[in-house]
Amino acid sequence: MLEGGEGAGKSTQARRLADWLAGRGTAALATREPGGAPGAERIRALLLDPAEPLTPLAQTLLHVAARVEHVAVTIRPALASGIWVVCDRFMDSTRVYQGVAQGVAPAAIEMLAGIVGIEPDLTLVLDLPVAVSRERSAARRAQLGEAADRYEAMDDATHARIRDGFLARAAAAPDRYAVIDASAGLDAVFAELCAAVAQRLG
Numbered sequence: 049m050l051e052g053g054e055g056a057g058k059s060t061q062a063r064r065l066a067d068w069l070a071g072r073g074t075a076a077l078a079t080r081e082p083g084g085a086p087g088a089e090r091i092r093a094l095l096l097d098p099a100e101p102l103t104p105l106a107q108t109l110l111h112v113a114a115r116v117e118h119v120a121v122t123i124r125p126a127l128a129s130g131i132w133v134v135c136d137r138f139m140d141s142t143r144v145y146q147g148v149a150q151g152v153a154p155a156a157i158e159m160l161a162g163i164v165g166i167e168p169d170l171t172l173v174l175d176l177p178v179a180v181s182r183e184r185s186a187a188r189r190a191q192l193g194e195a196a197d198r199y200e201a202m203d204d205a206t207h208a209r210i211r212d213g214f215l216a217r218a219a220a221a222p223d224r225y226a227v228i229d230a231s232a233g234l235d236a237v238f239a240e241l242c243a244a245v246a247q248r249l250g
């Protein structure tokens with residue numbers, strides 16, 4: 049899984065990583081959350097809409113509903129066929145965005161994680177200072193003519209807590225996480241990701 053703050057390069061690198069794995073003879077699928085299955089993509093639209101007020105707990109339940117659908121429709125069938133899954137965000141995003149940043153009780157989130165029933169073999173945290181993350185997101189939005197979504201609209205202090213939340217999770221389980229400096233250029237970040245995957249997963 050690829051995790052981290054906004055604009056860290058997760059979507060770009062997930063696609064590259066899946067292609068790289070395929071080039072080495074390992075069939076791989078790049079997918080994303082919230083989304084990755086038709087029903088989950090519809091839930092995504094509601095979750096990202098800043099005009100639709102949603103309590104943190106409602107966001108949590110919707111993210112998990114989208115994830116359950118994504119796991120059932122996309123992830124489990126791929127894994128059952130021997131296809132590796134490279135996912136842009138997963139349960140840690142709920143733990144950090146809804147738990148650490150918005151105060152949803154960890155016990156409630158872990159109960160829901162149990163219902164999702166699957167955790168990644170390896171999580172790559174793309175780490176980026178908040179200011180750089182803001183610049184990249186703003187540039188991408190300007191390019192696409194999009195407005196800030198619910199999460200991009202959160203203030204810098206909240207995004208700093210999100211960054212710290214991912215780093216804390218990585219520090220607590222170094223065997224299942226690798227932290228990648230995402231402030232480097234695209235190719236340098238990609239090289240670091242590939243090295244981490246090769247070293248950890250063979």
Ligand code: T5A
Pocket residue numbers: 053054055056057058059060061081082096111136137138139140141142143145146184185187188199200230231232233234235237
């Ligand atoms: N969320 C999600 C929760 O709150 N709880 C949850 O449980 C889950 C699953 C999803 C939002 O939902 C929240 C978190 C998110 O806020 P999203 O649009 O999918 O919304 O948000 P992100 O995952 O953050 O996606 P982004 O597209 O914003 O960021 P990425 O995927 O990290 O970055 P990417 O690849 O799109 O790149 C962004 C821009 O930066 C450039 C790219 O070209 C692009 O323009 N870029 C670089 N430029 C220079 N150097 C590099 N190394 C670069 N890497 C990328």
